[in-house]
Amino acid sequence: MTADKRPIVWSIAGSDSGGGAGIQADLATFSNLGCHGCSVITTLTAQSSVAVTLTEAVSEEMLLAQLNALLGDLPPKAIKIGLLANQAQLQQLCDWLARHLPDVPLVVDPVMVASCGDALSKSTAMGAARLDYRPLAALSTVLTPNIHELALLSRSDVHDFPSWQNAATCLASELPCHLLAKGGDFEAGIARGLAEDLLLFKDLPHSSGLHQRQGFVLASPRQASSNNHGSGCTLSSAIAAFLAHDWILPDALILAKAYINGALAQSYRVGRGPGPLGRPGACLAAELMPVIWPLEDYPWANPAQVLGAPWLAAPTSADAVSAKGVGAKGVSAEGFKTLPHNLGIYPVVADVELLEALLKAGCRTIQLRLKGEVQPGSSAEQAIIRAIALGRQYQARVFINDHWQQAIAHGAFGVHLGQEDLSQASLEAIQGAGLALGLSSHGYFEALLALRHRPSYLALGHIFATKTKVMPSLPQGLARLCAYSETFGSLLPTVAIGGIDEHNLDTVKHTGVANVAVVRAITEAAEPVTAFRRLTQSWLGRAAPIASGISYAQQNAGLSDRDFIRYGSQLLLPRVSEAGQLALRAKTVAIVGLGGLGHHLARSLAAAGVGRLILIDPDIIELGNLPRQLLYNEQDIGRLKVDVAKEKLGRDYPNCLIEIEPKLFGPKSAELIREASLVLDASDNFLCRHNLNRACVKLGKELIAAAISADSGLLCHTAPWLNPEAGCYECLFPRDSTGSGRCRDMGVLGPAVQTLAAMQSLAAINTLLGERSTLGRLISLDCRTLSVREAVLCADPACLCCQTHTQAGHKTQTQFMKGRPELSREENCDAN
Numbered sequence: 001m002t003a004d005k006r007p008i009v010w011s012i013a014g015s016d017s018g019g020g021a022g023i024q025a026d027l028a029t030f031s032n033l034g035c036h037g038c039s040v041i042t043t044l045t046a047q048s049s050v051a052v053t054l055t056e057a058v059s060e061e062m063l064l065a066q067l068n069a070l071l072g073d074l075p076p077k078a079i080k081i082g083l084l085a086n087q088a089q090l091q092q093l094c095d096w097l098a099r100h101l102p103d104v105p106l107v108v109d110p111v112m113v114a115s116c117g118d119a120l121s122k123s124t125a126m127g128a129a130r131l132d133y134r135p136l137a138a139l140s141t142v143l144t145p146n147i148h149e150l151a152l153l154s155r156s157d158v159h160d161f162p163s164w165q166n167a168a169t170c171l172a173s174e175l176p177c178h179l180l181a182k183g184g185d186f187e188a189g190i191a192r193g194l195a196e197d198l199l200l201f202k203d204l205p206h207s208s209g210l211h212q213r214q215g216f217v218l219a220s221p222r223q224a225s226s227n228n229h230g231s232g233c234t235l236s237s238a239i240a241a242f243l244a245h246d247w248i249l250p251d252a253l254i255l256a257k258a259y260i261n262g263a264l265a266q267s268y269r270v271g272r273g274p275g276p277l278g279r280p281g282a283c284l285a286a287e288l289m290p291v292i293w294p295l296e297d298y299p300w301a302n303p304a305q306v307l308g309a310p311w312l313a314a315p316t317s318a319d320a321v322s323a324k325g326v327g328a329k330g331v332s333a334e335g336f337k338t339l340p341h342n343l344g345i346y347p348v349v350a351d352v353e354l355l356e357a358l359l360k361a362g363c364r365t366i367q368l369r370l371k372g373e374v375q376p377g378s379s380a381e382q383a384i385i386r387a388i389a390l391g392r393q394y395q396a397r398v399f400i401n402d403h404w405q406q407a408i409a410h411g412a413f414g415v416h417l418g419q420e421d422l423s424q425a426s427l428e429a430i431q432g433a434g435l436a437l438g439l440s441s442h443g444y445f446e447a448l449l450a451l452r453h454r455p456s457y458l459a460l461g462h463i464f465a466t467k468t469k470v471m472p473s474l475p476q477g478l479a480r481l482c483a484y485s486e487t488f489g490s491l492l493p494t495v496a497i498g499g500i501d502e503h504n505l506d507t508v509k510h511t512g513v514a515n516v517a518v519v520r521a522i523t524e525a526a527e528p529v530t531a532f533r534r535l536t537q538s539w540l541g542r543a544a545p546i547a548s549g550i551s552y553a554q555q556n557a558g559l560s561d562r563d564f565i566r567y568g569s570q571l572l573l574p575r576v577s578e579a580g581q582l583a584l585r586a587k588t589v590a591i592v593g594l595g596g597l598g599h600h601l602a603r604s605l606a607a608a609g610v611g612r613l614i615l616i617d618p619d620i621i622e623l624g625n626l627p628r629q630l631l632y633n634e635q636d637i638g639r640l641k642v643d644v645a646k647e648k649l650g651r652d653y654p655n656c657l658i659e660i661e662p663k664l665f666g667p668k669s670a671e672l673i674r675e676a677s678l679v680l681d682a683s684d685n686f687l688c689r690h691n692l693n694r695a696c697v698k699l700g701k702e703l704i705a706a707a708i709s710a711d712s713g714l715l716c717h718t719a720p721w722l723n724p725e726a727g728c729y730e731c732l733f734p735r736d737s738t739g740s741g742r743c744r745d746m747g748v749l750g751p752a753v754q755t756l757a758a759m760q761s762l763a764a765i766n767t768l769l770g771e772r773s774t775l776g777r778l779i780s781l782d783c784r785t786l787s788v789r790e791a792v793l794c795a796d797p798a799c800l801c802c803q804t805h806t807q808a809g810h811k812t813q814t815q816f817m818k819g820r821p822e823l824s825r826e827e828n829c830d831a832n
Contacts, residue, residue: 007244008074009035011237012067012093013082014043014055014111020276021230022111026080026237032279033241033259038074040066042093043085049229049273057085060092067096078244079104080237081140083111087131094135105243106140108133108177109236110149133175140177141249144236147186160188161300165198169215172200180239180253184231192303195220198295199253206248206474208419208446215295218253219306220261220288224725227267227275234277235260248474250445258288265724268797284487285700285721286311292448310335310454311491331427335454337414337436338579341493341586343397343457345536346517348497352383352390354528359394361529362536366391367416367438367517369401381406388412399438408433414456419446427453438495442473443480447488455492459517460484462498463508466519475499478511485512490677502531505538567609580769581609585655587768590614590676592664592692594641596628596748597706598682600757601764602645603631606653608765613649614672616661617641628750665691674699678767680760681705686733693718693729697802702767704774705729706760709748713756713781716793717763717774720802726776727795728802752783 011026023039030037042063046054070076079101084090097106110133130152137143151158156167168181181198183189189196199216238259242252259282266278291309299305343365349355350369358366368387374380384406391398391413399414400407404425407415414436417425422439430437436456441447450458465475476484481496488494489512496513501521508516518535525531559567559578570576589610591598594617602613621629621636621644636644642660650658661669673679673692679701681692689705696703702719718728759781763774780789795802 006034006036007077008038009237009240009244010038010040010070010076010079011082011240012040012042012079013109013233014045014085015041016230017044017046018048018229018271020049020274021233022082025230025233025276026082028279029234029237029259030241032281033238033245034282035241035244036074038070038076040070042089043083045083049269049271049275051273055085057089060089063089063092064096067100071100076101076104076244078240079106080240081106081108081136082233082236084131090131090133090136094139097139102139105240105249107142107144107236107240107243108136108140109144109232110153111232112149112152137175137177141243142178142180142239142253143175144180144182144232144239145171146182146184146232150181165295168198168200176202178202178204178249182232182235184228190222193222194303194306195222197257197290200295201250204249206472207250208442208472210420210423211250211445217293217295217298218257218290219293219298220257220290221307221312223261223264223267225264225267227269227277228264229274229276231260231264231277234263248443251443254290254292254444254448255282257290258283258285261288261290262721265721280721282483284483286487286491287722289444289448289487291452292445293452310451311488331431331453336431336456337434339397339436339456339493340582341514343493343495343515345532345539346495346515347522347532348401348517348519349523351523352386354523355387355398356390357529358522358532359390359396361532363396363532364394365397365399365515367399367401369416370403374403374406384412385410397436399436404430407435414438416440416459419450422450422453440497443476444484444487447484451488451491457493457495457515458488458491459495459497460488460513461496461517463496464499464504466499478507481508481513482511485514489514502535502538505535509539563609570608575769575771583770584609584765584768585611587677588612588614588675589764589768590616590673590679591682592616592679592688593682593684594645595619595625595682595684596750596753597708597757597760598680599629599631599641599645600754601680601682601761602649603652604758604761605764606649606656606658608761610656610765610768612657612659614659614661614676615642615645616664616669616672618662618664628748628753630750630754664688665695670695673701676701678764679703680764681729682707682757682760686735689733690730690735694801697728702772702775703729704760704763704767706756708753708756708781708783711752711783713752713783715756715760715763715774715779715781717767717772717777718793719775720795722772723776724802725795726793727799730801731796731799732778732793734796734799749783752781755783756781 009030011023013026014022016022016024023041027037027039041058043058044056045052133153145153147158150167150171154167154171156163158164158167164186168179172179179200183196197218199218201211201214203212235256238256239252242255247255262280262283263277266280267275269275289311291306344363346365347358347363348367348369355366355368368384370380370383374384384400384403387398388410397413399416400412401416402421404415408429412435415430416438418440438457438459439450439453439455440459440461441450442461447458460481461476463476463481485494493515494513495515495517496508497517500508500516500518521535522528522531559581564571567581571578571581587610589605591601591613594602594615598617602615606613619641621632621639621641623637626632631648632644640662642662646658646660649656659672661672663669673695679696681689681703683689683692693703697720700721704717706713706715716729716732718726720728766773776793778791778793
């Protein structure tokens with residue numbers, strides 16, 4: 001047997017007999033985030049979800065014995081400290097840590113009050129002086145007090161935003177460590193619909209100088225759950241876990257905040273008081289990431305402006321919509337020029353002659369990087385002018401690095417800026433001139449800061465060690481590039497940069513990143529043009545990225561003249577336009593079931609310009625299918641539906657990549673579903689629907705399911721991580737649902753199937769274009785009266801699939817249907 005590679009993290013904290021907080025929450029979090037957790041118990045508590053009835057500190061001998069026992073065999077990569085019983089225990093721990101583990105990252109959660117409101121420290125309960133954390137802070141990486149703990153530690157009255165900020169600033173000035181002042185329990189924030197935290201940095205290793213000793217606000221939409229027992233413990237233990245995985249502190253804080261948002265979305269109630277959090281694993285979905293604002297710029301009076309961040313769900317209130325009119329630094333809500341998802345191999349050069357040679361060789365995206373100041377009339381300015389002219393000549397995207405004034409003055413296609421340049425550049429002027437904007441980032445913290453400006457693309461680096469410039473950050477590596485691509489890849493074009501060449505390009509291919517920028521691999525090559533062509537050939541022939549499966553050559557090209565003619569009618573729609581059409585081409589849709597609904601879906605989506613379809617169905621064509629399955633004819637009887645569909649759709653829509661799988665839930669079908677941007681259920685039985693729903697929940701895939709039989713059709717759109725209140729398909733139709741619901745048993749008219757298929761196709765296309773108007777809704781079609789009714793889906797607290805819970809409790813089928821109690825489960829039926 002080989003040793004497990006997972007890092008070891010210690011929790012030094014109290015035991016919660018209710019299981020939701022303290023040591024119990026910490027160990028669950030460590031395990032959930034790929035760490036091995038060890039525990040040092042400081043205090044035993046007798047508590048439930050509604051009260052703390054007794055606390056009892058362990059003896060000095062027991063505390064020391066636990067620490068020494070772990071040290072020799074299980075040394076930690078990070079430590080989380082929670083509840084400490086008294087000042088003597090705190091000092092004993094400080095002395096031991098200073099002697100044995102002075103350099104291990106230490107996350108301190110100064111626990112004093114339980115979620116139920118009861119005091120956990122005897123000194124706090126008796127009204128004595130609060131614990132003095134200054135000795136421990138000298139060893140700590142970050143301190144994470146909540147509102148009440150901040151008030152005690154700072155000896156302040158915290159009642160509004162100014163007093164909160166003042167208390168945090170004063171406390172931070174007294175401490176040598178970083179401070180995360182949590183605001184999740186702040187009444188003012190609750191009323192605003194936001195969870196806001198104050199982050200005050202000291203000196204940060206491996207981070208931009210812009211962030212040293214600066215303050216920020218981390219804000220997220222509040223999760224609709226009062227089950228928050230152990231949320232503070234979970235946050236601090238998540239920070240420790242990410243530090244143990246070698247994330248720098250700013251990124252560890254961001255990932256921990258995303259984890260808390262996901263954990264609150266999966267929280268549940270087991271007792272009479274607030275319930276514990278779920279354990280969702282690493283949460284990389286963009287919508288779970290917090291918004292980051294520099295403290296001095298934070299719009300305290302306008303929370304809707306925070307909710308207008310481009311990776312959050314679109315605001316619904318009029319105030320929120322109007323607030324999106326102005327983003328960071330005066331940038332309008334439309335952001336910068338939209339680019340195709342794939343930009344081609346992206347060379348970064350410092351020589352105009354080389355730039356021209358690469359453009360002649362077919363390069364369509366390139367950056368001119370000139371170091372130093374550019375004076376009017378200088379040779380450097382002439383180089384910029386010539387580069388911009390060459391871009392127009394070859395109809396290429398030429399970006400000017402850093403020198404934004406010259407780029408505006410001479411009409412460049414775009415500007416690329418690093419994080420350090422953002423504070424000096426006028427983004428409002430760049431946007432006003434109609435230029436595209438690329439921004440650099442080095443980790444999650446910087447990427448989210450960059451995304452507030454709504455750039456045209458996001459550069460992710462540096463992936464490997466590079467000699468082109470001195471970087472404060474460490475190389476990101478391929479695993480983190482995979483994570484960044486998963487988070488940001490659907491929002492805008494992503495560009496990996498830093499040390500990429502022909503020797504490692506193949507490994508970069510499989511991360512899902514859309515583009516690569518190369519510097520030395522071209523500029524230091526003996527024959528740069530040959531090197532560019534070789535890299536381009538390798539990239540063009542790359543394996544399909546996990547995120548989409550669309551070939552690079554197909555995604556990279558813009559719309560052709562023939563495309564403009566073919567898709568002209570839908571291009572006229574503002575919500576489609578050229579950008580939307582390119583987005584459709586970059587998507588992969590999996591369709592399960594190729595009967596009456598499924599074959600219509602496949603043809604409609606291929607005709608609309610979706611780039612890749614995955615068709616899954618084990619059935620063969622029968623004579624009885626033909627009245628409603630119009631893709632097939634009598635010559636096709638006896639053949640597999642997927643074979644015939646691929647043959648005919650491939651002939652009629654050559655721009656659509658068709659992949660087929662005749663096994664419903666084999667290894668290949670599972671992998672294909674993993675690659676899909678969206679999954680459509682057009683199957684004909686509950687077993688298949690439930691298995692597909694479970695696969696989608698596990699893989700984080702949106703599911704639009706439809707079924708029709710007799711004169712009734714249903715359509716529902718679920719994604720529990722996006723809309724936890726709506727739950728999943730199994731919340732609506734539990735696994736014990738009965739009835740065949742098949743057309744062969746209950747009958748159906750062909751036009752009725754086509755009508756529901758058209759509705760499902762529209763829902764799919766709207767979703768692929770970013771408009772999720774059907775998410776969380778159940779739509780019922782009466783084919784006799786041609787009437788449509790809808791209801792809001794509601795999660796089942798007992799659902800074992802999505803683990804989503806609501807305060808309202810379980811709602812019956814009748815309540816789901818809102819006035820249509822006669823609609824039964826049997827009406828959720830067959831597409832064949």
